[in-house]
């Protein structure tokens with residue numbers, strides 16, 4: 001049975017579908033003739049033109065979820081469509097917080113395995129081969145599901161590049177939960193969002209910036225992170241961080257680059273006082289250029305750097321900042 | 329309050345890991361330790377149980393060969409007891425089969441609150457706790473960076489792309505915690521001694537009502553066809569700072585037209 005139909009979980013923020021959704025739609029086009037999206041939220045149907053443009057022929061609209069978290073209701077809606085006879089061969093899910101919730105719930109509901117940390121997908125005849133990073137991204141395993149379809153894949157951001165296909169707006173199909181389904185999930189859907197808090201951040205977004213300047217434990221203290229912010233600002237870039245300094249509470253989690261944080265692919269990534277653990281590398285080694293400043297010449301970060309500076313961040317960064325200021 | 333903490337026992341991550349080239353399974357040799365990611369959950373569970381006045385923490389774990397060394401660490405931190413599922417048939421289990429097995433074991437402890445890590449250090453699929461919640465018929469709140477319990481409700485600050493959401497849910501519920509939520513305590517000498525005699529209830533899959541075909545490699549329904557080293561980048565030039573390294577950085581940024 002060939003791959004005929006791919007569904008993409010189309011998570012959206014205020015500005016429309018998140019970028020990994022567009023990446024997944026682009027990939028889905030090359031996998032199957034029929035590509036469809038699953039959307040939810042107060043403005044879900046307004047995304048039909050973008051989703052269509054990137055290749056979705058139709059979008060199943062689950063509708064506004066109110067104060068519920070998406071995991072339970074969206075997975076219930078997808079399961080409902082499948083029970084009603086829809087037959088997707090593959091479901092692609094972006095590796096976001098909500099995406100992982102939906103994929104996990106759906107997997108248990110449908111009794112289908114889910115493959116996570118996917119970085120590449122290839123259709124080979126009647127099979128889909130997925131590649132995923134293991135051991136913090138040090139190795140890549142190729143796997144193949146032998147379960148019944150649909151096959152669920154949770155894909156890491158930036159695994160594919162998004163290309164607009166100029167398609168017509170996707171046809172909107174209602175997929176809202178009926179009363180009986182809503183009643184059946186009343187218990188599992190009990191979590192309610194009371195308030196949403198956004199962390200203030202100016203400048204380009206970490207996962208979209210062309211320059212990313214990241215700091216690690218080698219900065220020595222939270223105060224020194226100001227150098228990272230200043231350098232990022234001078235280069236029109238975004239500041240990032242290793243998990244060590246996020247865990248230490250120096251910067252919010254939203255700054256984290258790596259396996260459990262953001263994947264970034266800027267024109268240049270400048271790593272300051274970061275050792276280069278595999279879990280950090282997996283989030284940044286796709287950068288076009290990498291500059292590393294570390295006082296330990298054996299630090300693993302140097303093995304991926306185009307330019308490595310063996311030096312003290314407290315000496316190199318202030319001079320770099322001064323020199324950039326002098327130029328502007 | 330009965331708190332269940334899912335505690336994975338894993339090979340020491342500082343020693344190199346590998347997959348068995350024949351079976352494609354993770355090679356698990358030597359002594360297993362408590363996954364660091366779960367130490368946060370254990371600490372969180374202990375605090376919430378203490379605050380609720382009169383609660384206790386039960387650990388639930390699935391590990392080969394009756395392995396308990398990681399569990400002993402968590403028991404030494406203060407957990408009251410443990411349920412360990414150990415069975416040869418579980419070899420090669422994927423996240424969903426693991427969730428099925430753990431859900432059955434968790435049910436036995438009759439929990440008000442189930443805590444797990446957002447993802448394990450060695451496998452990090454990051455879906456197991458939610459799959460387990462679905463099978464338990466419980467709600468879930470993932471990526472918690474702060475957790476408090478008041479009466480029959482849990483309040484969670486849940487990590488989001490933009491910042492965090494304040495989420496409330498009635499118990500029982502599955503909560504997954506991120507690293508760094510709390511500082512895990514070090515087991516005291518007294519704790520370590522006490523842990524030796526704390527009960528560990530060891531179960532087979534038959535005890536939980538499973539057939540071998542439902543779990544392990546048979547239940548996983550996937551095949552690893554190959555494992556290769558990730559593409560590595562070519563290392564470039566490395567210069568030692570002699571006081572002028574910032575000029576090298578500037579020149580590099582100019583060359584790639586960033587400035």
Ligand SMILES: Cc1cc2nc3c(=O)[nH]c(=O)nc-3n(C[C@H](O)[C@H](O)[C@H](O)COP(=O)(O)OP(=O)(O)OC[C@H]3O[C@@H](n4cnc5c(N)ncnc54)[C@H](O)[C@@H]3O)c2cc1C
Nearest residue numbers: 216217218242243244258259260261273274275280295313
């Ligand atoms: C499941 C799991 C997921 C993880 N996910 C992530 C993730 O998403 N992102 C992530 O980053 N990590 C992640 N990690 C953690 C990762 O393994 C490392 O612990 C972390 O990346 C280390 O951060 P660091 O490089 O800042 O600190 P360290 O490893 O402590 O390195 C500090 C570096 O600074 C250098 N240094 C010290 N002083 C100076 C100075 N004055 N000037 C210049 N250099 C100096 C040192 O030589 C050293 O190389 C994860 C780990 C696990 C187990």
